[in-house]
Amino acid sequence: MSGVTYVTRDGDCLDLICFRHYGRSSGMVERVLEANYGLAELGPIYPENVEILLPDLPKPKVRKEINIWE
Template sequence: MNGVTYITRDGDCLDNICWRHYGRSSDMVEMVLEANHGLAELGAIYKENIEIFLPEVIEKPIAQNVINIWD
């Protein structure tokens, strides 16, 4: 699995880490928690020097139903 390792600073929280890295936290927090077993047990605010793996996001194409008024 491709991605990067983030080393926490004192007071970091996962939603802010995801926001800074991915540009959003929606769905990303859950994905990062799945990739880092035991991270949820550390609480919401982290101490420094915790390694968190941030997996690469592969965007799936969004299927769009285009309705053409001429069809």
């Protein structure tokens, strides 16, 4: 699986790591946990120097907004 390896700093949490990397955490946390066996057992706050694979994931589809004044 391709992606980027992130090395944690003391006190990092996965939802914030996902938000910084992907621009959102909703749905991304689950995908990162799937790509990193055993990561969930470390709990919500990580110690320093944990390597986490942030897999390449497709960008979300952007819906075109329609403005009634256009």
